[in-house]
Amino acid sequence: xxxxxxxxxxxQKVFRSYFKxxxxxxxxxxxxxxxxxxxxxxxxxxxxxxxxxxxxxxxxRRRIIVPRLGQxxxxxxxxxxxxxxxxxxxxxxxxxxxxxxxxxVLFSTNSMPRWLDIWMGDYFLAVFGGMLxxxxxxxxxxxxxxxxxVYAALTFIAYVxxxxxxxxxxxxxxxxxxxxxxxxxxxxxxxxxxxxYPLPPQETSSVSE
Numbered sequence: 160x161x162x163x164x165x166x167x168x169x170x171q172k173v174f175r176s177y178f179k180x181x182x183x184x185x186x187x188x189x190x191x192x193x194x195x196x197x198x199x200x201x202x203x204x205x206x207x208x209x210x211x212x213x214x215x216x217x218x219x220r221r222r223i224i225v226p227r228l229g230q231x232x233x234x235x236x237x238x239x240x241x242x243x244x245x246x247x248x249x250x251x252x253x254x255x256x257x258x259x260x261x262x263x264v265l266f267s268t269n270s271m272p273r274w275l276d277i278w279m280g281d282y283f284l285a286v287f288g289g290m291l292x293x294x295x296x297x298x299x300x301x302x303x304x305x306x307x308x309v310y311a312a313l314t315f316i317a318y319v320x321x322x323x324x325x326x327x328x329x330x331x332x333x334x335x336x337x338x339x340x341x342x343x344x345x346x347x348x349x350x351x352x353x354x355x356y357p358l359p360p361q362e363t364s365s366v367s368e
Contacts, residue, residue, distance in 0.1 A: 178302045181348030182220045187295065187310060188345055189213040191317075191338030198321075198331025226358055284330060288318020306344070313337050 193209030196202075292315035299307030317337035321330040 178304050179348065180220070180224055180352045181345040181350075182216060182223065183298075184306075184310070184341055184345030184348060186213045186216055188338050188342035189216070191314065191334055191341060193338075195331045195333075195335030195338050199335060200331075282322060284322035284325065285319045288315050288321070291315075291318070310341055313340065 189209045189212055193206040193213075196209075197206045292311040295307055295311035295314060299305070299311060314337060317333040320333040324330050324332065
């Protein structure tokens with residue numbers, strides 16, 4: 160019994176170690192910075208540039224992580240838990256996106272009730288920030304990384320403040336600041352990760368060649 164419990168704890172520790180590189184943190188930071196800087200500058204192409212950079216980062220993630228941590232085949236129980244968590248996250252994501260699509264259709268077709276149109280006009284950024292926070296919190300639940308809950312709260316607070324500052328045309332500032340905080344956090348975590356898990360000798364020699 161104790162051996163099974165120890166094995167489960169070790170398995171959980173290994174699973175969480177795949178999210179200790181800080182790259183997902185940097186990914187989220189780039190998205191926030193894209194939103195924030197686009198609002199501040201009015202340059203729409205910045206959002207596309209930051210999203211593209213974030214996608215490239217994720218594509219390179221495997222080449223950074225696998226040589227350092229290797230690949231682990233988890234037990235069937237862990238795989239079931241992971242699938243269940245992914246299902247919960249998928250349902251949350253689908254529900255959140257569905258709400259967004261409904262609001263978009265109602266807005267684009269001028270079919271939104273007047274009271275809802277006025278309410279969304281007053282609180283759109285806060286609502287959008289709440290939806291993003293829900294997605295980040297769902298990700299935190301799936302991978303079991305507590306700092307993602309902090310990012311979710313930070314994102315929601317930033318968008319609420321942005322909603323308050325809309326009248327002063329400064330709504331992009333708190334979102335940019337939040338993105339900067341997450342980016343710094345991600346870079347610190349990535350630096351610690353690279354120092355703790357250097358490339359094995361054979362990987363280092365192949366890279367130098």
